[in-house]
Structures are given as C-alpha cells and as structure tokens.
Amino acid sequence: MAAITRPRGAERVLATDRFATEIRLARLNILIAFIALALGGLMGVLQILQYNGIDLYRFIKPILPGGYYQGLTLHGVLNVLVFTTFYIIGFLTLITAKAFDKPLVHKGLGWFTFWLMLGGLLMTALPILLNNATVLFTFYPPLKADGFFYLGLTLVVVGTYFLLLNQALTYRVWRKENPKAKIPLPAFMAIVTMSMWVIATIGIAAEMLFLLIPWSFGWVEGTDVLLARTLFWFTGHPIVYFWLLPAYISWYTMIPKQAGGKLFSEPMARVSFVLFLVLSIPIGIHHQYTDPGISAIWKLVHFIFTVGVFFPSLLTFFNVVASLEHAGRSRGGKGWLAWIFALPWKSATFTAQVFAMILFAFGGAGGVINASYNLNLVVHNTAWISGHFHLTVGSAVALSFMGMGYWLVPYLSGRRLFSNFLGLAASWCWLIGMILFSHFMHMLGLLGVPRRSMLGGAPYFNESTYAGVAEWRLLLPVAMVGGLVMFVSAILFYTNMVLTITRGQPEPNQQIPFAEKISGPEDVPAVLDRFWPWVVGAIMLIAINYGPTLYYLISTSRLNIPGLRPW
C-alpha cells in the first residue's frame, strides 16, 4: 500500500543530483538516529513512571528481562551514543559537501563510514538486548559486558574517523580550486567539530583497545578501574561538545536565515569554534571531582579551564541573539526587546530551535555549578545531574536536532513537511514538559535523590525512617507530569515525520537554509581559516592538563581487578 502511494519522484531526481551520495548517506544516518531516539525516549517514560510507583517493566519482561537497568542502558546508549552520533555524521556529511558546493571526493569512503558504524551498532545492540551488557552508557569496569558490546562501540567510533578523512581530502581539492577564498563557514565548523572529536576519542579508543576489549574477551585477567574511568572521561566530556557543535552550526549558519536575518559576525563564530576545539578536551577531570586516586590540584586546574569554556559559550549566546535581533528588526520589530515578537514564531523549525536555546541557557547555568569543584559535591550523581543533562543533550541537542528535522527531513525526502502546526505543538510540549521535568529533577537532586537508581523499588525511599523522603514524594509526581508532556511531544514529532515521508506533497529542489552574514568572510583573519594551529594548541593543552595524571595512573597501574556481572 505504502509502496503505491509513494511516488518514486524523489529517487529519480536523486539520480541526476551531484549530491546524491551525501543525500542518501544523510537519509540513512538520520533515519537510524530517529529510530534510536524513539526507542530510547520510550525507556525514559518507563523510568519516570517507575519513580512514581508505576512499574510497566513487568509487562515487557520477555523482551526486557533486565528491567529498569537494562532499560536505562538502552535509554543512555540509544539517546546519547546512537541518536547523536548517527545524526551528526549524517548532517555533517551533507553540510560539508553542500557548503563547499562540492561532493565529498571519496564516495566509497562515505559508504565505508556508514557500514562500519552500522556494523558496530548491530554488534553493540545485540548484547544489550540480550541483557548481556547492562552496564549503562558509561560502561565503567569492572562491570563486565559481553566483549562484542565494547568492540561494536569501538567500530562506531572508528567509523566516524573516516568522515574526517573524507572532509580533509575534499578540503584539499577545494583549496586547490579556490586558493584565495575563505573556507565556507559551515564547512569550517563541520571540520573543526570532527577534528575535535577525533582527538577527543583517543581516550575512549585507548580504554577500549588496551583495557576493556582484551579483558572482556578474557585475554587478560583484570583491569585498572580508575585508569579506565579517566580515559573514559577524557572522551566523555568533549563528547558533549561533539553533540552540541552541530546544533551550534545550525544556530549560527541556518537559524539567522530561517529567522529572516543574517549572522551577526562570522569572525566571532569562528573564534568560538576554535576555542571549543582547544578547550573542550583538557577539562574532563571535572567529571571525577569525587574520585579517589586523582590529585586535588589537577582537579582544580581542570575546573579553571572548564570555566574558561564559559567564554566561547557566551560568545555564541551573544552572536546568536544579535543575529536574532537583526532578524527581528528586519521583519519590522522595534524597541529594546519587542523585536522578539516579530520573529517567525509560526515556524516549527525556528521555534523548536529557539526553545532549545532557551532551555540550554538554564542548562549552562546549572553546568557552571556542576563544574565548580567543591560545589559539585552537593550535586554529583544526584537527580540534579539528570535534570541538567536533559536541558543540555536532551534539549539543546535533541530538540535542535528534532527542530532541524522540520526542514531536513523534507529536504532529504523531497517532500513538504506534513504539518507545521504539529511541529509547533510538539515544540511547545517539549518546552513545557522539559521545564517541569528538569526543574523538579534539579530540586530532587538537592534533596538527595540519587541518580541511576530504581527509586520505586528502593527501601530508603519506601520504608526508611529518614524524614526527608516525604518531600521527595511531593516532587516526583510533578517531574512525572513533565516527562509525560515530553512523551506527548515525541508522539507529535514522530507522527509528523512519518506522515511527511509517506504522505507529504512532493517538493523537489529545496534549499539548505544557509544564512548570509553582516560581518562575513572578508573580516576573517587568516588564522581563523586554518586548522593546524588550533589542533596543535589543543594537543599541547591536553598534554599539560592530562600528562601528569595519566603518567601517574599508568605508571602505578595494576591490572588486578577482575570483572563482575552483578545484574
């Protein structure tokens, strides 16, 4: 039935499109990403219901024998490892080629990237689904998953490296043809993002290759838990910038156009990106403030550099808001702030992404608290942290990616968005639901509610004599209402997307909404058009900030902790 109603027009157009490969790759990657988000998000709903004593896990025992924690593993892995990575690789593949106005030079490499990542994904998914890898998305040893879980994740990461290679090869050819031109901003940003990512993943690659894979396959007896954890967070912090920077690419290079204006400053946008490249990685120990075995002085140094990231973040905030103001005024808006009302609030893609920015502003403020050395002791591993990252990756990233979907899915499928109204409704629901959910999760965290716990079954919550739990009981239902409103948002979003690709009016020749600039490439100094100085800067800072700690951990390391499967 669907096959009949679906005209093959879009496919036929593709055959003559110079960018056919990029479009196909983006389609597949983003399709996988959104399927992952759907399943992962569903697990989130089960979690917040469980917190409130509504246990739906018992009904799905045959498919989810590991219950809450297997579901939580799926929630983390699907939402922040699979959804993000596949979406980003698909999006950056397309954006790089389109911005250079040049297909990626190596089509085979593009497909190789895709198949490697897909193979890795399947290899990782199987053990999780069989309850043989209920180790959450952080997979801290000595929790010991099936070896293929680690191998699969490694393949996904290695697959992404080939996008950077493809970008670099394409850039070289482009540079020969355009010796004088500045790199188009979206391509520059895409390459900076991938460069940062590849350097950042040295940590997790080392953890996988030297510690977890040999240990989980039984080739070595034990492992070093703290070293593994430190290597994990070497990648684990910058990974959040890997998720965020593609959303920033949309905020900088597309939102101004979608808002009806221009980007305020391209040089400033480039400054913030290269600073993210330099500063994202050498700060990962801020996730280990409460860890033993790491010097408090290096923790303090990482704290100071973490706060340094505040600077490019505020630059982004300023630049994006200034661009929005320009758009508002171009549309006839007036006054100090009244221009805000002149913005295209009737556009789903615009509204979703601006809501993502608003939620992110709160996430950023909370992030400063998390990062603040001893203040972290108040919030570490409490529900506060859950509240925090649902604002960051769960909104700034996920809501932006969904919002971009309102033009990207039509663009990739050659069809008109099924319903802008549904998109607007979904965006409002996510905003309202997330405000409720995250606010109350933050508060619960301050009251001591731990994260990663099946609260509904916890004796300290249900039976203990501790007086504080009375307050937990008051706030948990409100967080649940927030979660359910987010669930409604997701249903609206997916309905819209499915109807777009199956029922949307064919509309070929759509354009990517690349924005013009008020201060553009002519104002960009040469150093902001290069990669190497910043890559070298990043590596040097990493050596300084991580060198002594890694040297100490490796030189005192003992591979004496056996694995355990306590689930």
Next chain:
Amino acid sequence: MMKNSSKLVGYIFEFAWILPSVAIPVAVITAVIITAFAVGIRVPDIAGRIDPVAINNVAPFNEPGVRELAPGRYEATLIAQTFLFTPNEIEIPAGSDVTFVLTSRDVIHGFKIVGTSVNMMAVPGQISKMTAHFPEPGEYLILCHEYCGSGHHVMYGKIIVK
C-alpha cells in the same frame, strides 16, 4: 559608509559583551578557590591504593567501623560491595568530625551522605577519604549513587548522630 558605522556599533556591543564574559568566569573561579582553601571544603585527593583481594588483611579495612582518634575526632572505615556497606549503620556523638575511609570490594559504588558535603566514589583498588562535621543529632542517609548492579537501589546505610 553606512555599513562601516553599523560595524562600529557592532564592535562596541561585542566589547560590552566580552567584558562580562571574562569577568563572570574570573569571579566564579575566585569564589570557589576561597571556599576550597580558606573555608576548607575540599574534594577527595590521592589517598593510596589497595589490592581488593587483600582488603580483609590490610588495616584499616580489616576492622571496618568507627574509631576515636582524639576527643571529638573519629575515623569511620567502610567497605562497599554489592549491595551493602560494611558497617551499614554508624553511631557518632553530635559535634564530632568524622573522616570516612572507604574502598570497594568489587565494582564501583557511590557514597553520598545526604545533607552533608560528603560525596565520593568507592573504586576497587583505590582508597577514598573525606571528612565532615556533624553538629546536630539526627539520622543521615548514606546512599550508593553509582549503578553497581541489579540491586543498586537497595544499597544504603545510616549514620545516627546522638
């Protein structure tokens, strides 16, 4: 001409924004350093390694529990393992300073005393240490706040301050 003057206005705005973008981080760093080194709220530091197989034979973990070091100063030694703390309940007099010395016998666990600044990870192979002051009598929850397996949510303990 028009374009240039609007650029100038742009630069002024940029500068006006850059100032607080630098000032706020500097203020945050200063405030935290003061609380850490003048007020003394510290994060865990290096406190040594331990072989998890040898836990039962190595002091202080061979005798987990509370010991008085000096009047009003105590050391509480705890072992975390799936899914309990040993000892699971600690009694101390009000007004005392307690240093918690902790390790894990198996996987990573968490150790948070709700309502205090004690918050640390129990990592197999490592010793964790933190000190807190308990001014008032009352009951405090110790929670394992790191996923440690299917019984993670049943892992908790208590501190009774008398």
